[in-house]
Amino acid sequence: MTAPATIDSQDLSDRLGSASPPRILDVRTPGEFETVHIAGAYNVPLDLLREHRDEIIGHLDEDVVLVCRSGQRASQAEETLRAAGLDNVHILDGGITAWEAKGFAVRRGAQRWDLERQVRLVAGSIVLTSVLGSLAAPKLKWVAAAIGGGLTFASLTNTCAMGMALSKLPYNRGVTCDAQTVVAQLISSSADQKAK
Structure with missing residues (x-):
């Protein structure tokens, strides 16, 4: 298996301004996505x-760029997409955390705790x-x-059962977090791109 292709924040910003920008899939929970995301990104939870x-x-x-908080969930999403035969996949190096730290624009909504927190x-409370x-x-x-x-x-396998369980709580879910809505958004944006 080849190493995941990463893209840094500056390169992504440059590509977003090009004639054929990549599709950004944010694989965080809808709650995290609502809190802060890159403009134009699609929320497709892991x-x-x-x-x-x-x-x-x-x-x-x-081209597809996968975004999460720091890169862990994006790496898992990248493995999933590559296993399905999609080769044009990149991971935003450092995730939304690095994007914000470099001063690039984000859209903000209701503030919620990210899944890792x-x-x-x-x-910690259970322990x-x-x-x-x-x-x-x-x-x-x-x-x-x-x-x-x-x-x-979880650390050794790069998975987190507790995180996956918490992601299903209403706090982390959104009303548009279903496959039909995501696919409809992808189809709509593809039609818009082809019309340009």
Whole structure:
């Protein structure tokens, strides 16, 4: 397998101003996307992309740049798309975090916590509660051990079961987070590009 093709923020900005700009797919949750995103990006959450990849890639004929918070979910999305035969895929190096740090424009909405911060809050709260609770019920320490093991496994496999579970909560979902809406947006923008 070849290494993922990355693109830095400046190169992406330059390409967005070209005659044939790439399609930006933001694979974060709708809540994270609503908080901040690159103008013109399409929100295609990672779990939705995995479930409907064949339907989605049928509408991706230009270069595609995958964006997430820092690059982890974009890397997983890149693997999914390449496994389905899409070769024109790039990952925004450093994700939306790097894009903002370089001073490039973003669209902002209602402020929400990003998924990685939510995972740290939930995991930390469970560990703290179970350690403190183990003073009264010693077996609770194994809950903390299980969370520690889960986080270690998540790091080694570059996956996060807790993150995937949290992404399904209403807080992280949006009303337009379904395959038909995403495909309709992709079709509409393809028609607009061809009309230009």
